[in-house]
Amino acid sequence: MQDIALINYLPLQGEEKIAYKFNKGRGPTILWCGGLKSTMDGSKATYLHIWAASKNYNFIRFDYFGHGESDGEFRDGTITKWADTIIMIIDELINNDVVLVGSSMGGWTSILAAIARTDKVKGLFLIAPAPDFTQNLVWDQWTEKQKKDSLGGKSIFVPSEHGEPYEYSARLISDGKDNMVLGDRINLELPIRILQGMKDEVVPWDYSYKIIENVKSQNVSYTLIKNGDHSLSTPADLERLSRELQSLIQNIYS
Numbered sequence: 001m002q003d004i005a006l007i008n009y010l011p012l013q014g015e016e017k018i019a020y021k022f023n024k025g026r027g028p029t030i031l032w033c034g035g036l037k038s039t040m041d042g043s044k045a046t047y048l049h050i051w052a053a054s055k056n057y058n059f060i061r062f063d064y065f066g067h068g069e070s071d072g073e074f075r076d077g078t079i080t081k082w083a084d085t086i087i088m089i090i091d092e093l094i095n096n097d098v099v100l101v102g103s104s105m106g107g108w109t110s111i112l113a114a115i116a117r118t119d120k121v122k123g124l125f126l127i128a129p130a131p132d133f134t135q136n137l138v139w140d141q142w143t144e145k146q147k148k149d150s151l152g153g154k155s156i157f158v159p160s161e162h163g164e165p166y167e168y169s170a171r172l173i174s175d176g177k178d179n180m181v182l183g184d185r186i187n188l189e190l191p192i193r194i195l196q197g198m199k200d201e202v203v204p205w206d207y208s209y210k211i212i213e214n215v216k217s218q219n220v221s222y223t224l225i226k227n228g229d230h231s232l233s234t235p236a237d238l239e240r241l242s243r244e245l246q247s248l249i250q251n252i253y254s
Contacts, residue, residue, distance in 0.1 A: 004049050007069055010092060018085055019069035020062035023049060028097035028122060029058035033086055035104030037160060039068030043233045044103060044241060051242040062089060075155060075167050078175035086113035090120055099249060103127040104203060111181055114188055123252045124192045125245050128230050129211060130203045134176030138168060186215040193221050193248045197228025
């Protein structure tokens with residue numbers, strides 16, 4: 001088995017690099033797209049990489065710009081920049097079909113990447129997906145003072161379960177508004193599977209359900225886990241992830 005802990009680097013413009021880990025095998029390439037402030041060494045990404053390696057599947061996980069082992073400052077990141085990273089990985093590292101696995105914010109960035117690369121992306125597996133979250137789950141919850149400060153170019157700091165607070169730069173909020181996909185038909189006709197915890201306090205289940213109402217595809221399933229939280233990282237949750245992903249792959253190629 002390959003060393004799934006080996007870090008590789010994909011150059012961006014200038015001297016900056018994106019860190020990634022790649023298991024080369026068979027079948028489509030499964031590309032993990034993590035959430036805001038998460039890294040490629042998170043429990044779900046690591047579990048699925050080990051699972052994919054055991055099945056000899058192609059699998060890539062990476063750190064967004066300003067995250068983990070990749071270069072850049074988090075405050076300089078935007079939804080456009082992070083979605084473009086997924087597109088760049090598809091273009092430069094993958095020469096076959098792609099199945100995108102998007103967790104939380106990664107649900108949004110993977111939708112954007114799938115729209116941009118409909119010729120290569122053959123399926124979406126979304127875990128507690130949070131499209132448009134910078135507007136609907138962040139901006140709309142702010143006080144008038146926070147909104148005024150953001151419009152004036154200031155960063156807004158919000159407590160985070162990752163330790164240090166989230167820094168929502170004015171650029172991230174503005175760019176997020178430009179990339180919203182809910183409320184306008186998501187023009188994708190590929191198979192989509194959505195996994196959501198009913199006790200998710202970060203992305204409410206009825207919020208992620210809006211994807212079904214907005215996507216063109218009819219091949220969509222939504223699984224609600226009664227006791228599931230936002231992380232969906234218990235042993236039972238992780239096993240469900242691999243089982244659902246395997247089912248999606250079989251559906252695409254049946």
